[in-house]
Amino acid sequence: MDEQRYGEFVVVRRHEYVAELVLDRPKAMNAVSTEMARSIAAACGALAADRDARVVVVTSTHERAFCVGADLKERNSLSDAELVRQRPVARAAYTGVLDLPMPTVAAVHGFALGGGFELALACDLIVADRTAVVGLPEVSVGVIPGGGGTQLLPRRVGAARAAELIFSARRVEAAEARELGLVDQLVAEGQDRAEALALGARIAANSPVGLRAAKRALRLGHGLDLRAALEVEDAAWRTTAFSGDRAEGVAAFNEKRAPAWPGE
Numbered sequence: 001m002d003e004q005r006y007g008e009f010v011v012v013r014r015h016e017y018v019a020e021l022v023l024d025r026p027k028a029m030n031a032v033s034t035e036m037a038r039s040i041a042a043a044c045g046a047l048a049a050d051r052d053a054r055v056v057v058v059t060s061t062h063e064r065a066f067c068v069g070a071d072l073k074e075r076n077s078l079s080d081a082e083l084v085r086q087r088p089v090a091r092a093a094y095t096g097v098l099d100l101p102m103p104t105v106a107a108v109h110g111f112a113l114g115g116g117f118e119l120a121l122a123c124d125l126i127v128a129d130r131t132a133v134v135g136l137p138e139v140s141v142g143v144i145p146g147g148g149g150t151q152l153l154p155r156r157v158g159a160a161r162a163a164e165l166i167f168s169a170r171r172v173e174a175a176e177a178r179e180l181g182l183v184d185q186l187v188a189e190g191q192d193r194a195e196a197l198a199l200g201a202r203i204a205a206n207s208p209v210g211l212r213a214a215k216r217a218l219r220l221g222h223g224l225d226l227r228a229a230l231e232v233e234d235a236a237w238r239t240t241a242f243s244g245d246r247a248e249g250v251a252a253f254n255e256k257r258a259p260a261w262p263g264e
Contacts, residue, residue: 004046007039012047017054017204018197019047021097023067023119030060030067032115033074034086037093040119044096051263054204054211056100057196058123059107066106066132069114072141087146090115094147097122101212103203107196108132108183113171118147120183121156124215127199128183129192132174140169155222157181208263209245213237 002014009025021043023030032040047053060066070090078086097104097119106112106120108128117134120126128134136145136153144150145166154162157180165172165182178186187195203211217236221229240246244262252259 006043006046007035009033009036010039010043012043014053015197015201017052017208018200019050019053019056020197021047021056021058023058023060023062026062028068028071029062029065029111030116031069031071031073032067032090032093032119033071034089036071037090040093041089041096044093044100047102048096048100051208054102054206054208054263055200056102056104057107057193057200058097058104058119059193059196060109062110064110064131065116066108066110066112067116067119068111069116069118090147094118094122098148098152101215102208103200103211103215105196105200105203107192108134109190109192114138114145114149115147118145118149118152121152122148124218125185125199126183127185127187127192127196128174128177129187130174130189132177132183132192133171134177134182135169135171136166137169137171139167205258207240207243207245207249207259207261209243209261210240210249213240 004012006012011022011024013020013022025031025036047056104123106123106126108120108126109131112120112132112134114137117136136149138145150166153165161180172182174186177183185195213236217233221232224232244264248259248261
């Protein structure tokens, strides 16, 4: 299994066509420091350019937490000027995950709070085990969700539900999180990583050109009026219609064999 480290706190492991982005700061429950934010952004930049990575699965090495959000100890030590300079670094970590061109899956267990939950929300799908506790508690400490939460959460659960969760700052346990649509799959305790990697492998068996085009259409078309959204879909379709992947897909179907995707 190939493995590459980005700084001290982020590891990327390769499982054939599935790339596992590992949050690896267990002593701080994966709290996102400035250094860790830089590492997440760097890893995402490399993955975005990697044509062999068809799916990215975001996991955690901590036993009791996916990620508890921003490193408040570090943040409380920053002056106002330092906080202003740190802001683009923090944003780059969240947008790095959000902007990955291939499908992404978060494997969540234990606490996924604040920026930790925002990292999961930046993914296309969230697999959680029964220990998961999620939430955006930022208003309880005098700020707001700043890693995309105010925009990503309503896209998942609707404006009113998102408002209730953000304004109340409440933590939501796994069963309710699944019921509300805060997570997509609920699995047995300790199985989030394995199930997310298995889901990633199933997704990665499909055309990489098709996967990226479908994600682009889903993301760009969301929120547009229907006519405009259908134009987005048509543009994405055209990028696949004359691709090598389409030719291979049709040939494999006719020959009753598994496709060997060229990825172009």
